[in-house]
Amino acid sequence: MITFNNVTKFYDDGTVVVDGLNLTAPGGKITVLVGPSGCGKTTSLRMINRLIEPSSGEILLNGESTAEMDVVQLRRRIGYVIQNAGLFPHRNIIDNIATTAILNGMPKAKARARAGELLEVVGLAPQLAKRYPWQLSGGQQQRVGVARVLAADPEFMLMDEPFSAVDPVVRDQLQEEFLRIQKEVSKTIIMVTHDIDEAMKLGDLVAVLKPGGKLGQMASPGELLNAPQSDFVADFIGRDRGYRKLSFYNSGPLASMQMEPTAEVGTPIDMARHIAVQRWLLVTREGKSLRLV
Numbered sequence: 001m002i003t004f005n006n007v008t009k010f011y012d013d014g015t016v017v018v019d020g021l022n023l024t025a026p027g028g029k030i031t032v033l034v035g036p037s038g039c040g041k042t043t044s045l046r047m048i049n050r051l052i053e054p055s056s057g058e059i060l061l062n063g064e065s066t067a068e069m070d071v072v073q074l075r076r077r078i079g080y081v082i083q084n085a086g087l088f089p090h091r092n093i094i095d096n097i098a099t100t101a102i103l104n105g106m107p108k109a110k111a112r113a114r115a116g117e118l119l120e121v122v123g124l125a126p127q128l129a130k131r132y133p134w135q136l137s138g139g140q141q142q143r144v145g146v147a148r149v150l151a152a153d154p155e156f157m158l159m160d161e162p163f164s165a166v167d168p169v170v171r172d173q174l175q176e177e178f179l180r181i182q183k184e185v186s187k188t189i190i191m192v193t194h195d196i197d198e199a200m201k202l203g204d205l206v207a208v209l210k211p212g213g214k215l216g217q218m219a220s221p222g223e224l225l226n227a228p229q230s231d232f233v234a235d236f237i238g239r240d241r242g243y244r245k246l247s248f249y250n251s252g253p254l255a256s257m258q259m260e261p262t263a264e265v266g267t268p269i270d271m272a273r274h275i276a277v278q279r280w281l282l283v284t285r286e287g288k289s290l291r292l293v
Contacts, residue, residue, distance in 0.1 A: 001027045002048060002156060002190060007057035009043055009213070017043045018213035021057070025205070028186040032203035034193055035236070040213030041192040045158050048190065049078045061156065076104055079149030079157040079187075083164055086145060087133040093119070093144055094129040100152035111151065118147040121184070123177050139170035143177070150185065159191040163198070175201060196237055200225070208233050 002025040009018040018040040025031035033041045046052040048059055050071050059066045066074055079100075087096050097115035102108055119126060122143040133141055142162060149157060163171045163178075179202065182189070193199050199206045200221040207218040210232055217229045228234040 001025065001062055002188060003060040004044070005058045005060065007047065007054050007059060009040070009047060009052065010055050016212060021213065021215055023207050023215060023218050025188060025190050027188045029204040030182060030189045030191060030202055031205045031207065032191045032193060032199040033207050033209060034196055034199040035209035035216070036211060037194065039209040039211050041209055042160055045160055045190060045192050048158060049075050049080060076152070077155045079152060079154035081145055081149050081157065081159040081162045083161045087141055089133055092130050092132055093136070096133070096144055097147045097151050100148055104152050114151055115147070118150055121150070121181060122147045138166045139174055142166060142174060146178070146181070155188065157187045157189045159189060161192055161194070164193070164195070178202065208236055
């Protein structure tokens with residue numbers, strides 16, 4: 001769990017970047033910070049691993065103040081994924097992935113073996129292991145960046161616009177892979193994005209920040225869509241936000257079910273209406289369709 005307790009960040013010229021931020025990112029979940037440019041999203045993220053020091057307030061990791069931790073040990077507990085992967089150009093892919101594990105004290109041979117396993121986890125072919133970053137696409141490089149973070153098995157992960165540098169098709173693929181991986185590893189993740197659709201897709205909780213670094217609202221995607229607490233939040237999500245509730249689902253056995261017509265051509269309209277409201281789809285507890293009753 002990551003907790004912000006009345007955290008403020010201002011600079012010597014008086015500019016307030018983050019103003020009295022209070023929020024809690026629950027353990028094992030994805031919390032997304034979203035908002036317009038200049039609202040303090042990245043600053044908030046970087047205060048967690050003390051790349052930027054708060055001016056006041058405190059940040060807690062599982063109840064322990066980051067200000068009281070050794071900064072090196074703090075950062076070894078936190079994985080950090082950035083926009084352009086940040087791979088080492090002089091190292092091949094397997095050694096890029098193994099880097100964080102080796103820095104954390106894992107023997108090199110074991111770290112390289114772990115890196116090979118993570119290639120598969122992030123959906124990359126084993127034959128890419130000996131290639132160099134310049135030989136990979138942007139999407140592949142970003143997968144390597146995620147694998148490198150996972151190699152150290154951090155308690156927490158920070159992700160700063162991780163998918164914004166790739167094209168929309170690749171971005172969608174990476175988002176799906178990310179959700180699949182999170183189901184396996186259940187890390188405590190705080191992610192920054194400017195894309196409200198990405199926030200709604202990936203976040204278990206979404207925190208909408210306002211200009212000046214104030215929290216506008218923090219809630220589940222469904223609650224934000226159904227009950228924005230201010231005009232700012234409603235406008236940022238979009239007045240056409242209703243369509244974001246729509247999703248595709250596998251129809252399962254329903255698609256192949258043989259269903260008799262509820263009314264024949266020529267059935268009196270009153271009778272057809274009566275039939276329509278009287279017939280129900282019976283399903284099992286698992287959601288399997290049985291019959292109309």
